[in-house]
Amino acid sequence: MALRIQGLTKRFGGLTSLSEFNLELGERDIQGIIGPNGAGKTTTFNVITGVYQPDQGQILLEDRDLTGLPPDVIARAGIARTFQNVRLFKDMTVLDNIAMAFHARIGHTLWGAIFRTGNFKRQEARVRAESLEHLARFGLADRSQEWAGSLPYGEQRRLEIARALATDPRVLLLDEPAAGMNPSEVDELIRLIRQVHQDFPLAILLIEHQIPVVMELCGHVQVLDFGQTIANGAPREVVNNPLVIEAYLGEEEVAE
């Protein structure tokens, strides 16, 4: 089991954003979390990655208990994520964005950095070479010296996924990867996620609003509404579940 979550609960004041959330993500699974706005999907990711401390529950990555650990430790343990609104280091080069992610693998020493030891220089050269290689896998090698913020939107998404993968994760969390994409970009994204799943030894958990993406990719879907899991199962069953339809129709009324 790549990721096992039991009874995860997060409260903000009187509001329970996430209640008794459970998840069993197998080594090579692709699973989805769907639900209307404010259902607690992104909160789930924030608790898993250590941005928020859970009030109850347990998070196990390959049987290692990560509950309550700081975000950088969780990242090094093997959980990577992307954001709904792409969060790159916009004023840094594409290459430096990837190089940052290599921190998760190598861990550096302060002395090495300040005194430029030979070992340290070799390590830095290796990071550059591997970063370039990594970019090439995502068709971004020729962009390596451009500012990340200057890339077109689709490539920014791709870079963010590439950066997450450069941390060498066991579990990849994708927060609405198709947000703001047109249908042809969505098709390309689906191909990319499939490719990633094939090429890297990891499990994927994704939050998505676009139901077709979930139908295409996920073997299992969990539906959240007001922090509660209201449905759980194969995508085709879940989208026909009356509770789910009601939750989404409820959202329609308040949509702009």
Next chain:
Amino acid sequence: MDTIIQQLLNAAQLGAVYALIALGYSMVYGIIRLINFAHGDIFMLGGFIGLIIVTHFGGLPFCLVMILAMLLTALVGVTIERVAYRKLRNAQRMSVVITALGVGIFLENLVRLLIGPETRQIPARLPTGSVVWLQQHLGVFVTWDKVLIILISLALMAVLWIIVNKTLVGTAMRAVADNASVVPLMGVNLNLIISVTFAIGSALAAAGGIFYGQAYSLDPYMGIDLGWKAFIAAVIGGIGSIEGAVIGAFLLAGVEVITVAYLSSNLKNGIAFGLLIILLLIWPSGIMGKPLLKKV
């Protein structure tokens, strides 16, 4: 001609000290958006730590005195961040600014209490003889210590530039400045990078303090005036920018030295601060600064 060269070297020496302080303001602001108003006092403390080392370990070579003072001051800077600022990182901006001012006053009075309010000078440890080559070829009388202070300062700035732009730690520092929320997800301990930044900024300020204490003098309140000047230099250059801090520092020192030499020393501050106002009207974000609003 010879006086102009002499004045330029005076400006370069003062500018080097301003730059060594301004870099700390700019780096700390760059990564955590904090104007560390205690930084001028860290500069003062660095000078006094240098003085104490020179007084008690007279036999140490100058470079060891500097390294030791820089390390100790770095430790003080890291401790201040750990004790006084870290808990307030997500608090209201005003709280931490007030804390920084308080830390500054604390340091001033601590040094006054421990060492006394008198003006001191660090005994000359750099060679003070004339640079013969300059005297023979340009007819300018310049002492070696001035040249060395400028050169060592520039070397320190070069080392800083390499750390920030060419190393992984530097990449992490730039990443914190760019988007701190994502940095921990790269497996990087955010607090460690912030500590490194305070350490480097404080060490550079200590170097500035030692140079200043040798070229001019030390007193417990020197950090107020010089700290403000260096802060202004950082703002003129574009706070958050390393290159900007250096440019702003030399520009400000140049204006000050020229004003004193050709107009009046009474006008020094008036003209320096006037320059600040004019430059900021032209470049509200400083010479190398990024506009706050890229798009509306």
